[in-house]
Amino acid sequence: MTKETPEELEAIRKQIETFCERAKRNYEKGEKQFLLKTIIYCHGNKVPFPDWVKQQLYLATELFETGQLKSWDQIFGKPFPGKRRAGLFTRSRAFEICREANRLKKQHNFKEDRALFEQIAKNLKIGRKTKDGWTGWATVRDIYFKEKAWDRDKDRRLHAALIQNSQ
Numbered sequence: 001m002t003k004e005t006p007e008e009l010e011a012i013r014k015q016i017e018t019f020c021e022r023a024k025r026n027y028e029k030g031e032k033q034f035l036l037k038t039i040i041y042c043h044g045n046k047v048p049f050p051d052w053v054k055q056q057l058y059l060a061t062e063l064f065e066t067g068q069l070k071s072w073d074q075i076f077g078k079p080f081p082g083k084r085r086a087g088l089f090t091r092s093r094a095f096e097i098c099r100e101a102n103r104l105k106k107q108h109n110f111k112e113d114r115a116l117f118e119q120i121a122k123n124l125k126i127g128r129k130t131k132d133g134w135t136g137w138a139t140v141r142d143i144y145f146k147e148k149a150w151d152r153d154k155d156r157r158l159h160a161a162l163i164q165n166s167q
Helices: 006-028 033-044 051-065 084-091 094-108 114-124 137-166
Strands: none
Touching: 006 033, 006 051, 033 051, 094 114, 094 137, 114 137
16 A cells, blocks of 8 residues: 555545535435445445435434335435446446456557457447447446546545544
């Protein structure tokens, strides 16, 4: 683990704070899945839950214990509103996409460009073949670069969690 400067630590703390504030605003607008996303985010980063999350969990417990909770959707929202289910399945294949990218780059000397992402989409059957190429290439590209960025920042997140827990 690398040693961050006080400025970097402050930036990480602000990033966590910004995520939680944005999630709260989305939750208050009716996007209830942000409660669960915040729970997962805080747990994964080993930071305490914000007060609004604690309040919602208390409310959910109260509804559950008094028999007023008809469905967990009341608390967390519908798991797959609209077309999100297929998109979530594709994004859940991030590890597979990165592994295939590494294989193609190593074995066939691909660069990180459209040809690589089209080949991954074709190999993993993401999207479909058209006269212009493979439709899933942009989705594969976005998932790949998002995963690379997440990997690059994971040490920072872990360190931020340690700092948050020590305060």
